[in-house]
Amino acid sequence: MASQRVAIITQDEARWELPDWQRQQADLITDPAELLALLDLAASGLPESLAAARDFPLRVPRRYVDLIEKGNPQDPLLRQVLSVPAELEAVPGYGVDPLEEGDHTPVPGLLHKYHGRALLVVTGACAVHCRYCFRRHFPYQAHLSGKRWEEALEWLSARPDINEVILSGGDPLTLTNRRIGQLLDALAEIPHLRRLRIHSRTPVVIPDRLDDELKRLLSRPRWRTVLVLHANHPREISAQLAERGREWQQAGITLLNQSVLLAGVNDDLDTLVALSDGLHEAGILPYYLHQLDKVAGAAHFAVPDEAALALHQGLRGRLPGFLVPRLSREEPGKPAKTVLAG
Ligand SMILES: *Cc1c(COP(=O)(O)O)cnc(C)c1O
Ligand code: SF4
Numbered sequence: 001m002a003s004q005r006v007a008i009i010t011q012d013e014a015r016w017e018l019p020d021w022q023r024q025q026a027d028l029i030t031d032p033a034e035l036l037a038l039l040d041l042a043a044s045g046l047p048e049s050l051a052a053a054r055d056f057p058l059r060v061p062r063r064y065v066d067l068i069e070k071g072n073p074q075d076p077l078l079r080q081v082l083s084v085p086a087e088l089e090a091v092p093g094y095g096v097d098p099l100e101e102g103d104h105t106p107v108p109g110l111l112h113k114y115h116g117r118a119l120l121v122v123t124g125a126c127a128v129h130c131r132y133c134f135r136r137h138f139p140y141q142a143h144l145s146g147k148r149w150e151e152a153l154e155w156l157s158a159r160p161d162i163n164e165v166i167l168s169g170g171d172p173l174t175l176t177n178r179r180i181g182q183l184l185d186a187l188a189e190i191p192h193l194r195r196l197r198i199h200s201r202t203p204v205v206i207p208d209r210l211d212d213e214l215k216r217l218l219s220r221p222r223w224r225t226v227l228v229l230h231a232n233h234p235r236e237i238s239a240q241l242a243e244r245g246r247e248w249q250q251a252g253i254t255l256l257n258q259s260v261l262l263a264g265v266n267d268d269l270d271t272l273v274a275l276s277d278g279l280h281e282a283g284i285l286p287y288y289l290h291q292l293d294k295v296a297g298a299a300h301f302a303v304p305d306e307a308a309l310a311l312h313q314g315l316r317g318r319l320p321g322f323l324v325p326r327l328s329r330e331e332p333g334k335p336a337k338t339v340l341a342g
Contacts, residue, residue, distance in 0.1 A: 021208040048085035059129035064205040091299035096137035100332040110152040134293035164195035173202040196223040201230035210244040234274035242282035249283030256287035276323040286325035312341040
Protein backbone atom coordinates (compact mmCIF):
# COMPACT_ATOMS: atom_id res chain seq x y z
CA MET A 1 0.00 0.00 0.00
CA ALA A 2 2.76 2.42 0.97
CA SER A 3 4.53 2.02 -2.32
CA GLN A 4 1.27 2.62 -4.18
CA ARG A 5 0.79 5.90 -2.38
CA VAL A 6 4.33 6.97 -3.28
CA ALA A 7 3.57 6.24 -6.91
CA ILE A 8 0.46 8.42 -6.83
CA ILE A 9 2.27 11.36 -5.26
CA THR A 10 5.05 11.10 -7.80
CA GLN A 11 2.53 11.12 -10.62
CA ASP A 12 0.83 14.23 -9.23
CA GLU A 13 4.12 16.01 -8.89
CA ALA A 14 5.08 15.01 -12.40
CA ARG A 15 1.88 16.56 -13.68
CA TRP A 16 3.09 20.00 -12.51
CA GLU A 17 6.15 19.60 -14.68
CA LEU A 18 4.15 18.86 -17.81
CA PRO A 19 4.04 21.42 -20.60
CA ASP A 20 0.78 23.37 -20.88
CA TRP A 21 -0.56 21.38 -23.79
CA GLN A 22 -0.04 18.07 -22.02
CA ARG A 23 -1.91 19.27 -18.96
CA GLN A 24 -4.80 20.34 -21.20
CA GLN A 25 -4.71 16.96 -22.89
CA ALA A 26 -4.90 15.22 -19.52
CA ASP A 27 -7.86 17.34 -18.38
CA LEU A 28 -10.50 16.48 -20.97
CA ILE A 29 -14.26 16.50 -20.70
CA THR A 30 -15.51 12.94 -21.15
CA ASP A 31 -19.02 13.13 -19.68
CA PRO A 32 -21.84 14.43 -21.92
CA ALA A 33 -23.66 15.70 -18.82
CA GLU A 34 -20.67 17.86 -17.85
CA LEU A 35 -20.36 19.26 -21.36
CA LEU A 36 -24.05 20.19 -21.47
CA ALA A 37 -23.89 21.79 -18.02
CA LEU A 38 -20.84 23.90 -18.96
CA LEU A 39 -22.75 25.20 -21.98
CA ASP A 40 -26.01 25.92 -20.09
CA LEU A 41 -27.85 23.30 -22.12
CA ALA A 42 -30.72 21.05 -21.06
CA ALA A 43 -29.89 17.39 -20.70
CA SER A 44 -32.46 16.15 -23.21
CA GLY A 45 -31.49 12.92 -24.94
CA LEU A 46 -28.83 12.33 -22.32
CA PRO A 47 -29.33 8.56 -21.91
CA GLU A 48 -28.84 8.02 -25.67
CA SER A 49 -25.93 10.42 -25.66
CA LEU A 50 -24.31 8.36 -22.92
CA ALA A 51 -25.02 5.16 -24.85
CA ALA A 52 -23.40 6.58 -28.01
CA ALA A 53 -20.40 7.67 -25.97
CA ARG A 54 -19.96 4.15 -24.63
CA ASP A 55 -19.12 2.97 -28.14
CA PHE A 56 -16.77 5.88 -28.96
CA PRO A 57 -16.13 7.97 -25.85
CA LEU A 58 -16.78 11.67 -25.67
CA ARG A 59 -13.47 13.54 -25.49
CA VAL A 60 -13.15 17.34 -25.62
CA PRO A 61 -10.39 19.66 -24.41
CA ARG A 62 -11.63 22.61 -22.33
CA ARG A 63 -9.95 25.14 -24.61
CA TYR A 64 -12.22 23.92 -27.41
CA VAL A 65 -15.32 24.24 -25.21
CA ASP A 66 -14.42 27.93 -24.76
CA LEU A 67 -15.04 28.36 -28.51
CA ILE A 68 -18.57 26.90 -28.33
CA GLU A 69 -21.50 29.29 -28.00
CA LYS A 70 -23.38 28.86 -24.72
CA GLY A 71 -27.07 28.00 -24.77
CA ASN A 72 -27.06 26.97 -28.44
CA PRO A 73 -27.76 23.26 -28.90
CA GLN A 74 -27.13 23.67 -32.68
CA ASP A 75 -23.66 25.17 -32.33
CA PRO A 76 -21.52 23.82 -35.19
CA LEU A 77 -18.54 23.15 -32.93
CA LEU A 78 -20.68 21.36 -30.36
CA ARG A 79 -22.17 19.19 -33.10
CA GLN A 80 -18.72 17.85 -33.90
CA VAL A 81 -18.00 16.61 -30.38
CA LEU A 82 -21.26 15.82 -28.53
CA SER A 83 -22.42 12.22 -28.85
CA VAL A 84 -26.05 12.15 -30.02
CA PRO A 85 -28.86 9.57 -30.32
CA ALA A 86 -28.61 9.58 -34.16
CA GLU A 87 -25.26 7.76 -33.89
CA LEU A 88 -27.04 4.65 -32.68
CA GLU A 89 -29.17 4.29 -35.83
CA ALA A 90 -28.03 1.68 -38.33
CA VAL A 91 -28.04 3.21 -41.84
CA PRO A 92 -27.61 1.03 -44.94
CA GLY A 93 -24.29 1.66 -46.70
CA TYR A 94 -22.53 2.82 -43.52
CA GLY A 95 -20.06 0.24 -42.14
CA VAL A 96 -17.13 -0.12 -39.74
CA ASP A 97 -14.22 -0.09 -42.25
CA PRO A 98 -15.48 2.13 -45.09
CA LEU A 99 -12.04 2.53 -46.64
CA GLU A 100 -11.06 -1.15 -46.47
CA GLU A 101 -7.76 -0.05 -45.00
CA GLY A 102 -7.10 -3.54 -43.72
CA ASP A 103 -6.12 -4.41 -47.31
CA HIS A 104 -3.29 -1.88 -47.45
CA THR A 105 -1.33 -2.79 -44.37
CA PRO A 106 1.93 -4.55 -45.35
CA VAL A 107 3.18 -4.39 -41.76
CA PRO A 108 1.35 -3.38 -38.58
CA GLY A 109 1.00 0.38 -38.19
CA LEU A 110 1.76 1.25 -41.83
CA LEU A 111 -0.67 2.03 -44.64
CA HIS A 112 0.55 2.05 -48.20
CA LYS A 113 -2.11 2.98 -50.74
CA TYR A 114 -0.65 5.75 -52.91
CA HIS A 115 2.47 6.04 -55.03
CA GLY A 116 5.55 7.33 -53.18
CA ARG A 117 3.75 7.90 -49.89
CA ALA A 118 3.40 5.74 -46.80
CA LEU A 119 1.27 6.55 -43.80
CA LEU A 120 2.40 5.60 -40.30
CA VAL A 121 -0.24 5.03 -37.65
CA VAL A 122 1.97 6.20 -34.78
CA THR A 123 -0.69 6.25 -32.08
CA GLY A 124 -4.35 5.41 -31.62
CA ALA A 125 -4.97 8.41 -29.35
CA CYS A 126 -6.60 11.73 -30.25
CA ALA A 127 -6.93 14.93 -28.22
CA VAL A 128 -10.56 15.20 -29.31
CA HIS A 129 -13.07 12.65 -30.51
CA CYS A 130 -14.87 13.87 -33.63
CA ARG A 131 -18.23 12.21 -33.98
CA TYR A 132 -17.94 11.86 -37.77
CA CYS A 133 -14.53 10.19 -37.65
CA PHE A 134 -13.99 7.19 -39.92
CA ARG A 135 -11.47 5.83 -37.43
CA ARG A 136 -14.07 5.43 -34.70
CA HIS A 137 -14.14 1.65 -35.24
CA PHE A 138 -10.48 1.30 -36.18
CA PRO A 139 -8.71 -1.77 -34.75
CA TYR A 140 -5.84 0.24 -33.27
CA GLN A 141 -4.70 -2.54 -31.00
CA ALA A 142 -3.90 -4.70 -34.03
CA HIS A 143 -1.78 -1.88 -35.44
CA LEU A 144 0.05 -0.84 -32.34
CA SER A 145 0.78 -4.07 -30.54
CA GLY A 146 4.08 -5.93 -30.58
CA LYS A 147 7.27 -4.27 -31.70
CA ARG A 148 5.60 -0.94 -32.46
CA TRP A 149 7.49 1.05 -35.09
CA GLU A 150 10.39 -1.32 -35.78
CA GLU A 151 8.76 -3.33 -38.52
CA ALA A 152 7.41 -0.22 -40.22
CA LEU A 153 10.87 1.36 -40.21
CA GLU A 154 12.37 -1.77 -41.73
CA TRP A 155 9.70 -1.81 -44.43
CA LEU A 156 10.39 1.87 -45.26
CA SER A 157 14.15 1.27 -45.44
CA ALA A 158 13.62 -1.44 -48.04
CA ARG A 159 11.40 0.74 -50.26
CA PRO A 160 13.41 3.40 -52.14
CA ASP A 161 10.28 4.28 -54.13
CA ILE A 162 8.78 5.86 -51.00
CA ASN A 163 9.92 9.48 -50.61
CA GLU A 164 7.25 10.79 -48.28
CA VAL A 165 6.29 9.57 -44.86
CA ILE A 166 3.01 10.72 -43.33
CA LEU A 167 2.60 10.57 -39.57
CA SER A 168 -1.01 9.92 -38.75
CA GLY A 169 -3.09 8.00 -36.25
CA GLY A 170 -5.13 8.70 -34.21
CA ASP A 171 -3.31 11.97 -33.88
CA PRO A 172 0.52 11.99 -33.94
CA LEU A 173 0.74 15.29 -32.05
CA THR A 174 -0.72 13.65 -28.95
CA LEU A 175 2.74 12.09 -28.60
CA THR A 176 5.37 13.93 -26.56
CA ASN A 177 8.09 15.90 -28.29
CA ARG A 178 10.59 13.37 -26.98
CA ARG A 179 8.77 10.49 -28.62
CA ILE A 180 8.31 12.39 -31.90
CA GLY A 181 12.00 13.31 -31.81
CA GLN A 182 12.95 9.64 -31.44
CA LEU A 183 10.79 8.66 -34.37
CA LEU A 184 12.14 11.48 -36.56
CA ASP A 185 15.71 10.48 -35.69
CA ALA A 186 14.99 6.95 -36.88
CA LEU A 187 13.25 8.16 -40.06
CA ALA A 188 16.12 10.58 -40.77
CA GLU A 189 18.40 7.57 -41.22
CA ILE A 190 16.39 6.47 -44.25
CA PRO A 191 17.96 8.48 -47.09
CA HIS A 192 15.18 8.21 -49.68
CA LEU A 193 12.64 9.91 -47.39
CA ARG A 194 12.58 13.60 -48.40
CA ARG A 195 9.20 14.83 -47.31
CA LEU A 196 7.79 14.60 -43.84
CA ARG A 197 4.08 15.15 -43.47
CA ILE A 198 2.06 15.26 -40.26
CA HIS A 199 -1.73 15.12 -40.13
CA SER A 200 -3.12 16.52 -36.90
CA ARG A 201 -6.21 18.10 -35.38
CA THR A 202 -4.62 18.62 -31.95
CA PRO A 203 -3.43 22.22 -32.62
CA VAL A 204 -7.01 23.18 -33.50
CA VAL A 205 -8.34 22.01 -30.13
CA ILE A 206 -5.16 22.75 -28.12
CA PRO A 207 -3.19 25.53 -29.89
CA ASP A 208 -0.49 25.33 -27.19
CA ARG A 209 0.55 22.06 -28.84
CA LEU A 210 2.41 24.15 -31.43
CA ASP A 211 5.26 24.76 -28.99
CA ASP A 212 8.80 25.95 -29.73
CA GLU A 213 10.45 22.61 -29.18
CA LEU A 214 8.20 20.91 -31.73
CA LYS A 215 8.76 23.78 -34.14
CA ARG A 216 12.52 23.21 -33.84
CA LEU A 217 12.10 19.47 -34.41
CA LEU A 218 10.03 19.96 -37.54
CA SER A 219 12.06 22.77 -39.10
CA ARG A 220 15.32 20.82 -39.14
CA PRO A 221 16.95 21.05 -42.57
CA ARG A 222 16.75 17.28 -43.02
CA TRP A 223 13.09 17.56 -44.02
CA ARG A 224 10.70 19.51 -46.14
CA THR A 225 7.96 19.44 -43.54
CA VAL A 226 4.27 19.80 -44.25
CA LEU A 227 1.82 20.04 -41.37
CA VAL A 228 -1.76 19.35 -42.43
CA LEU A 229 -4.20 20.65 -39.83
CA HIS A 230 -7.85 19.73 -39.60
CA ALA A 231 -10.24 22.63 -39.00
CA ASN A 232 -13.83 22.52 -40.19
CA HIS A 233 -15.27 25.84 -39.09
CA PRO A 234 -13.93 29.43 -39.05
CA ARG A 235 -14.57 29.71 -35.30
CA GLU A 236 -12.05 26.91 -34.73
CA ILE A 237 -9.29 29.27 -35.83
CA SER A 238 -8.73 31.02 -32.51
CA ALA A 239 -6.48 34.06 -32.17
CA GLN A 240 -3.88 31.82 -30.53
CA LEU A 241 -3.94 29.28 -33.37
CA ALA A 242 -3.61 32.08 -35.93
CA GLU A 243 -0.62 33.55 -34.10
CA ARG A 244 1.19 30.20 -33.90
CA GLY A 245 0.31 29.39 -37.49
CA ARG A 246 1.98 32.58 -38.74
CA GLU A 247 5.04 31.86 -36.58
CA TRP A 248 5.34 28.33 -37.92
CA GLN A 249 4.95 29.47 -41.48
CA GLN A 250 7.83 31.88 -40.90
CA ALA A 251 9.90 28.97 -39.59
CA GLY A 252 9.61 27.38 -43.03
CA ILE A 253 6.98 24.76 -42.25
CA THR A 254 4.28 24.43 -44.91
CA LEU A 255 0.86 24.60 -43.29
CA LEU A 256 -2.17 23.14 -45.03
CA ASN A 257 -5.68 22.33 -43.85
CA GLN A 258 -8.12 19.60 -44.61
CA SER A 259 -11.77 19.80 -43.67
CA VAL A 260 -14.65 17.39 -43.80
CA LEU A 261 -17.89 18.69 -45.30
CA LEU A 262 -20.43 18.19 -42.51
CA ALA A 263 -24.17 18.80 -42.49
CA GLY A 264 -25.08 21.35 -39.83
CA VAL A 265 -21.43 22.32 -39.32
CA ASN A 266 -19.99 23.86 -42.48
CA ASP A 267 -22.38 23.03 -45.33
CA ASP A 268 -23.08 26.61 -46.28
CA LEU A 269 -21.17 28.98 -48.53
CA ASP A 270 -20.57 31.84 -46.09
CA THR A 271 -19.08 29.45 -43.53
CA LEU A 272 -16.72 27.86 -46.06
CA VAL A 273 -15.63 31.26 -47.41
CA ALA A 274 -14.94 32.47 -43.86
CA LEU A 275 -13.01 29.27 -43.16
CA SER A 276 -10.69 29.77 -46.15
CA ASP A 277 -10.21 33.45 -45.27
CA GLY A 278 -9.45 32.63 -41.65
CA LEU A 279 -6.99 29.92 -42.60
CA HIS A 280 -5.14 32.25 -44.93
CA GLU A 281 -4.91 34.89 -42.19
CA ALA A 282 -3.30 32.21 -40.03
CA GLY A 283 -0.68 31.26 -42.63
CA ILE A 284 -2.51 28.06 -43.59
CA LEU A 285 -3.73 27.10 -47.07
CA PRO A 286 -6.86 25.01 -47.71
CA TYR A 287 -5.95 21.63 -49.19
CA TYR A 288 -8.88 19.20 -49.20
CA LEU A 289 -12.58 19.45 -48.46
CA HIS A 290 -13.52 15.80 -47.94
CA GLN A 291 -16.82 14.17 -48.54
CA LEU A 292 -17.66 12.13 -45.44
CA ASP A 293 -16.48 8.52 -45.24
CA LYS A 294 -19.47 6.26 -44.81
CA VAL A 295 -18.79 5.09 -41.31
CA ALA A 296 -21.51 3.68 -39.07
CA GLY A 297 -22.78 6.34 -36.66
CA ALA A 298 -21.97 9.33 -38.89
CA ALA A 299 -24.78 9.26 -41.48
CA HIS A 300 -26.43 12.37 -39.98
CA PHE A 301 -23.38 14.41 -41.13
CA ALA A 302 -23.66 13.43 -44.82
CA VAL A 303 -24.04 16.11 -47.50
CA PRO A 304 -25.30 14.89 -50.90
CA ASP A 305 -22.81 15.19 -53.79
CA GLU A 306 -25.00 17.66 -55.71
CA ALA A 307 -25.07 20.03 -52.74
CA ALA A 308 -21.31 19.58 -52.22
CA LEU A 309 -20.59 20.40 -55.86
CA ALA A 310 -22.82 23.48 -55.72
CA LEU A 311 -20.94 24.72 -52.63
CA HIS A 312 -17.61 24.17 -54.37
CA GLN A 313 -18.83 26.11 -57.41
CA GLY A 314 -19.88 28.88 -55.04
CA LEU A 315 -16.38 28.97 -53.52
CA ARG A 316 -14.86 29.34 -56.99
CA GLY A 317 -17.07 32.37 -57.50
CA ARG A 318 -16.05 34.02 -54.24
CA LEU A 319 -12.37 33.23 -53.61
CA PRO A 320 -9.01 33.23 -55.37
CA GLY A 321 -8.16 29.78 -56.71
CA PHE A 322 -5.50 29.15 -54.07
CA LEU A 323 -8.10 29.46 -51.30
CA VAL A 324 -10.46 26.89 -52.82
CA PRO A 325 -9.88 23.38 -51.40
CA ARG A 326 -10.20 20.35 -53.65
CA LEU A 327 -13.51 18.61 -53.04
CA SER A 328 -12.57 14.96 -52.71
CA ARG A 329 -13.57 11.54 -51.56
CA GLU A 330 -11.63 8.50 -50.45
CA GLU A 331 -12.65 5.40 -52.39
CA PRO A 332 -11.25 1.93 -51.76
CA GLY A 333 -9.09 0.51 -54.54
CA LYS A 334 -8.30 3.80 -56.36
CA PRO A 335 -4.72 5.00 -57.07
CA ALA A 336 -5.48 8.40 -55.50
CA LYS A 337 -8.22 10.21 -53.67
CA THR A 338 -11.07 10.96 -56.03
CA VAL A 339 -11.32 14.69 -56.78
CA LEU A 340 -14.94 15.65 -57.41
CA ALA A 341 -14.05 19.28 -58.14
CA GLY A 342 -10.63 20.96 -58.04
C1 LIG B 1 -4.96 10.47 -47.87
C2 LIG B 1 -3.87 9.50 -47.84
C3 LIG B 1 -2.58 9.83 -48.30
C4 LIG B 1 -2.24 11.20 -48.83
O1 LIG B 1 -2.91 11.53 -49.98
P1 LIG B 1 -2.62 12.95 -50.63
O2 LIG B 1 -3.56 13.04 -51.78
O3 LIG B 1 -1.18 12.95 -51.03
O4 LIG B 1 -2.88 13.98 -49.57
C5 LIG B 1 -1.61 8.86 -48.27
N1 LIG B 1 -1.86 7.60 -47.81
C6 LIG B 1 -3.07 7.26 -47.37
C7 LIG B 1 -3.29 5.87 -46.89
C8 LIG B 1 -4.12 8.19 -47.36
O5 LIG B 1 -5.33 7.83 -46.89
S1 SF4 C 1 -8.76 13.99 -34.44
FE1 SF4 C 1 -8.87 13.04 -36.49
S2 SF4 C 1 -8.51 10.84 -36.12
FE2 SF4 C 1 -9.02 11.78 -34.14
S3 SF4 C 1 -11.25 11.55 -33.89
FE3 SF4 C 1 -10.92 13.56 -34.85
S4 SF4 C 1 -11.03 13.19 -37.05
FE4 SF4 C 1 -10.73 11.21 -36.04
